[in-house]
Amino acid sequence: MSDRQAAPAKARRLFLSGGMGISLFAVACLAILLAILYALMPQATLPVENDSAFRNAAAILAVAVAAMIFGAGWQAAKARAQKSGQRFRMVFDAAPDAVFLLDAGGRIAMANSTTETMLGYRREETIGELLEKLFPDQPHPLFARQRDGGVVDPAPKSPVGRWDLFVRHKNGEDIPVSLSLSRIELDGQCETLAVLRDSTTTREMENLLRRHSQEFRALVDNAPDAIVRFDRELRYLYANPANELAIGVENGECLGKTWDELGLPAEAAAAWQHGAREVFERGEATTVECGIEMPGLGLRHFHVRMVPERDMENRVVSVLMIARDISERKQQEDLLLHRARHDALTELPNRVLILERLRQAIARAQRGQRLLAVAYLDLDNFKNINDILGHDAGDALLRQVALRIGGVLRQRDTVGRQSGDEFILLLPDIARIEDAAVVAEKVLHTLSHPFVLNGREVYVTGSLGLSICPLDGEDAGSLLRNADVAMYRAKEEGRNAFRFYAPEMDAQMRVRLEIEHDLRLAIKRGELMLHYQPRVSLTTGEVLGFEALVRWNHPREGLIGPDRFIGVAEDTGLIMPLGDWVLQAACGQARQWQDRGAPGMRMSVNLSARQFRDPGLVERVERVLAETGLDPAFLELEITESTVMHDSEAAIGTLRALKKLGVTLSVDDFGTGYSSLSYLKLFPIDVLKVDRSFVRDVTTDPDDAAIVRAIVTLAHSLGLAVVAEGVEEAAQAAFLRYAKCDELQGYYFSRPLPGEAAERLLRGERRLDIRTLEREGLARAVTAEHGSGDVWEGA
Numbered sequence: 001m002s003d004r005q006a007a008p009a010k011a012r013r014l015f016l017s018g019g020m021g022i023s024l025f026a027v028a029c030l031a032i033l034l035a036i037l038y039a040l041m042p043q044a045t046l047p048v049e050n051d052s053a054f055r056n057a058a059a060i061l062a063v064a065v066a067a068m069i070f071g072a073g074w075q076a077a078k079a080r081a082q083k084s085g086q087r088f089r090m091v092f093d094a095a096p097d098a099v100f101l102l103d104a105g106g107r108i109a110m111a112n113s114t115t116e117t118m119l120g121y122r123r124e125e126t127i128g129e130l131l132e133k134l135f136p137d138q139p140h141p142l143f144a145r146q147r148d149g150g151v152v153d154p155a156p157k158s159p160v161g162r163w164d165l166f167v168r169h170k171n172g173e174d175i176p177v178s179l180s181l182s183r184i185e186l187d188g189q190c191e192t193l194a195v196l197r198d199s200t201t202t203r204e205m206e207n208l209l210r211r212h213s214q215e216f217r218a219l220v221d222n223a224p225d226a227i228v229r230f231d232r233e234l235r236y237l238y239a240n241p242a243n244e245l246a247i248g249v250e251n252g253e254c255l256g257k258t259w260d261e262l263g264l265p266a267e268a269a270a271a272w273q274h275g276a277r278e279v280f281e282r283g284e285a286t287t288v289e290c291g292i293e294m295p296g297l298g299l300r301h302f303h304v305r306m307v308p309e310r311d312m313e314n315r316v317v318s319v320l321m322i323a324r325d326i327s328e329r330k331q332q333e334d335l336l337l338h339r340a341r342h343d344a345l346t347e348l349p350n351r352v353l354i355l356e357r358l359r360q361a362i363a364r365a366q367r368g369q370r371l372l373a374v375a376y377l378d379l380d381n382f383k384n385i386n387d388i389l390g391h392d393a394g395d396a397l398l399r400q401v402a403l404r405i406g407g408v409l410r411q412r413d414t415v416g417r418q419s420g421d422e423f424i425l426l427l428p429d430i431a432r433i434e435d436a437a438v439v440a441e442k443v444l445h446t447l448s449h450p451f452v453l454n455g456r457e458v459y460v461t462g463s464l465g466l467s468i469c470p471l472d473g474e475d476a477g478s479l480l481r482n483a484d485v486a487m488y489r490a491k492e493e494g495r496n497a498f499r500f501y502a503p504e505m506d507a508q509m510r511v512r513l514e515i516e517h518d519l520r521l522a523i524k525r526g527e528l529m530l531h532y533q534p535r536v537s538l539t540t541g542e543v544l545g546f547e548a549l550v551r552w553n554h555p556r557e558g559l560i561g562p563d564r565f566i567g568v569a570e571d572t573g574l575i576m577p578l579g580d581w582v583l584q585a586a587c588g589q590a591r592q593w594q595d596r597g598a599p600g601m602r603m604s605v606n607l608s609a610r611q612f613r614d615p616g617l618v619e620r621v622e623r624v625l626a627e628t629g630l631d632p633a634f635l636e637l638e639i640t641e642s643t644v645m646h647d648s649e650a651a652i653g654t655l656r657a658l659k660k661l662g663v664t665l666s667v668d669d670f671g672t673g674y675s676s677l678s679y680l681k682l683f684p685i686d687v688l689k690v691d692r693s694f695v696r697d698v699t700t701d702p703d704d705a706a707i708v709r710a711i712v713t714l715a716h717s718l719g720l721a722v723v724a725e726g727v728e729e730a731a732q733a734a735f736l737r738y739a740k741c742d743e744l745q746g747y748y749f750s751r752p753l754p755g756e757a758a759e760r761l762l763r764g765e766r767r768l769d770i771r772t773l774e775r776e777g778l779a780r781a782v783t784a785e786h787g788s789g790d791v792w793e794g795a
Contacts, residue, residue: 092112093112096114097114097196098112099112099114101191101192101194104191106130107129107130107131108130111127118196119169119170120169120170120171135167136168161180161181161182162178162180162181165179167179175198176199176203177196177197178196178199179194179195179196180194180195181194222241223240223242224242225323225324226247226302226321226322226325227239227243228240228323229319230318230321231318234258234259234273235256236256236257238255239251246292246323246325247294248294249264268292268293271288272321272323274288275306276319279306279307280308280316286305287303287306288306289304289326290304300327301325301327301330302323302325303323305321305323306319307320307322341353343417345395345398345417346398347402348406348415349414351416354414354416354418355476357426358426361428361469362474362479364429366470366474370428370429370430371430371431371433371435371436371469372427372429372469373427373466374424374425374426374479375427375436375439375440375443375466375483376422376423376464376466376486376487377405377425377443377462377464378422378462378464378487379397379401379421379447379460379462380461380462380463380491380496382397382420382460383610384609387610388613389454393453393454396453397460401423401451402415402417405425405443407446408439409425409427412428413425413426413439424483433500437498437500440466443462444496444497447461447462461495461496463488463490463491463495463497465483465484465490465499466483466486467479467483467501468501485506485508485509486500486505487499488509489508492567512568515565515568516568516572519552519578520574522552522554523574523581527552527555528550528551528553528578528581529552530549530550530585530586530755531550531551531752531754532546532547532548532589532752532754532755532758533547533745534546534758534761535547535723535743535744536743536744536749536768537742537768538744539770540770541767541769542768543601543762543766544743545602546602546603546604547605547638548586548603548605548606550562552565570609570610573610575611576611579607579611582605583605583620583621584624586605587605587625587630588628590635593759599762600634601634601762602633602634602636603630603634604636604666605635605638606668607637607643609643612639612643612644612651613643618657621637632662633662633664635664636663636664636666636686636687637663637664638667639666639668640669641667641668641669641670644683651683652682655683664686664687665684665687666687666688667687668691668725669689669691670688680718681718687720687722688715688720688722688723690711690722690741691726694711695708695725695727695732695736696726698735699729699731705735712741722743723741724736724745726745727744727745727749728746730772732748733748733749737773
């Protein structure tokens with residue numbers, strides 16, 4: 001049956017039951033009324049035969065009906081009472097707390113089921129017992145009179161009372177509870193309702209909160225950060241001990257006062273006070289970093305976090321400020337920034353800071369219509385210092401150079417270290433280009449004085465290039481690039497000089513870059529080749545050997561001489577792989593000629609300064625000899641005079657190691673350096689090669705003639721052979737033979753020859769014409785020796 005169908009039926013049942021009750025009540029009333037009437041009117045005559053019997057029956061019926069009616073009412077009342085009692089018991093037992101009903105004497109009259117789960121007692125064990133039994137050994141005034149034998153009304157004077165006590169569980173455990181006593185009246189008697197609430201969790205929470213509060217207070221009091229609370233007028237409401245260290249004022253003096261009222265400098269608080277006012281206005285947290293300079297404390301930096309504190313109506317009433325001293329961090333940041341913008345070795349600005357200052361200088365120059373000079377300085381042959389004296393000495397030199405350059409610049413000028421041995425100079429606010437030239441001359445002049453490294457004097461020069469803003473560029477990149485181009489021009493033109501940028505230098509620099517690029521490929525592609533220039537005896541005229549000279553068979557330009565690419569190779573480091581190739585190829589060629597039946601000839605190979613200073617040189621030479629199978633006696637290694645004299649002590653060790661291999665050693669370009677005779681006699685060398693600069697004018701310049709004679713005499717006194725380079729004329733050859741020079745090398749006898757032509761020369765019988773030299777050169781050589789008048793007149 002649906003809810004809609006059930007509703008009328010329920011209503012009918014209610015109506016019928018209600019109607020029946022009304023009918024019964026009406027009949028009962030009628031019967032009682034009749035009984036009363038007949039009783040009150042005994043003289044009345046009823047229309048029945050037996051009047052007396054009828055009256056009695058009516059009375060009995062009335063009493064019966066009335067009894068029935070009142071019996072039904074009593075049953076209904078009893079049912080209602082039982083139902084109400086059941087509901088009370090259900091609620092009473094369902095209470096989560098232990099509930100007791102105490103009689104007037106303080107004894108337990110009722111107990112709910114929770115008492116059993118909470119205290120371990122069955123209900124019947126507690127009924128009739130004093131409540132005090134559950135609280136043994138409790139020194140509470142509530143139970144004091146009961147212990148003395150008196151009777152105490154446990155109900156409180158006020159309607160409700162509450163105490164925190166410990167109740168004893170049946171197992172002997174004490175449980176913290178909250179005891180509440182309430183006065184109630186039942187049937188005119190005063191009774192008490194006792195409620196025990198287990199407060200274990202509550203006390204644990206209170207203890208936890210108390211502990212947390214203590215811990216929080218300890219943290220705040222011992223925090224290194226200053227923690228402060230301000231009101232809207234920025235008065236101190238609270239300050240932890242760290243605040244005293246931060247501002248130098250005791251916390252007791254701060255409370256209730258503003259910063260100004262404490263007599264502290266207003267400018268020191270401007271930043272954080274502005275932030276605090278914003279927090280009050282916007283109601284949002286904020287963070288600021290500020291520097292605060294306090295009397296006696298100096299400048300200190302703080303990271304300040306400010307948070308709004310609100311009342312129950314969500315209004316910002318105060319600001320909590322946490323200030324962390326970040327002075328040390330700021331110092332570290334400043335140090336890191338300094339390191340990021342300065343060279344660690346010289347403490348000069350690095351490229352990053354140089355570019356920044358250069359851009360600023362360009363902007364100022366454009367606004368003020370003044371000139372700005374940018375200079376690139378590169379130390380000449382700095383690598384030699386590192387290779388010979390070590391990197392520590394090189395670092396010391398760079399530091400000294402930085403100090404010297406800074407000493408000749410103006411205060412507004414900048415010198416920075418680009419990298420390695422390169423420095424950049426910024427010369428702002430110059431009136432004329434000549435002013436930049438003056439500074440450049442001062443820089444080169446200060447470098448000309450000797451530097452002291454490891455107790456010895458060392459001379460260093462520099463090459464410097466200059467570009468001018470706005471003439472040579474109006475941006476940092478162009479000015480630096482053009483100054484770099486000018487610096488390379490200064491190096492190419494002899495070093496120890498300065499040059500201003502000129503547009504045509506770009507084309508030359510492009511050519512140089514192309515050579516470097518193509519040379520790297522040439523080594524890999526096998527585009528290099530050797531030519532061989534004979535060395536001839538001035539005594540017998542025989543060919544004694546060859547000097548291997550490298551050439552480059554360029555795919556576009558054809559055959560290129562070494563003067564075009566050797567300088568680039570030395571500057572870029574390509575001289576190492578190039579030199580290794582030359583050594584390997586020359587030794588291999590000499591061995592091939594011998595295998596084909598040619599007489600054994602000495603092959604001479606030049607070593608660059610970088611090769612000679614390479615620690616692996618000796619092992620490399622030994623390996624090449626082993627790979628090619630060439631006898632060491634047929635290999636001669638040429639080292640320039642400046643190379644062996646740059647670090648004489650180290651050179652002696654290298655020369656001796658090479659000499660142990662069995663090779664011949666010669667000093668090339670002799671006379672152009674600054675050889676010390678004391679060292680020269682210690683070098684294990686075999687040959688001196690007279691530089692072509694002395695040979696060129698030996699027949700016209702008496703000084704050159706004297707120098708050549710002196711070199712020959714010196715060499716022979718030391719047991720060394722002498723070879724003259726660059727001999728191009730018969731007169732030169734004649735003089736050299738007369739001066740007792742041992743060998744010559746030059747165009748007079750033969751140009752450098754390709755491998756096939758050199759081999760044909762070996763197999764032929766061509767010699768130097770000694771008789772011609774004796775016949776045509778003797779008189780002229782003698783005249784040149786005496787140096788009188790025109791040396792060729794009267795020959």
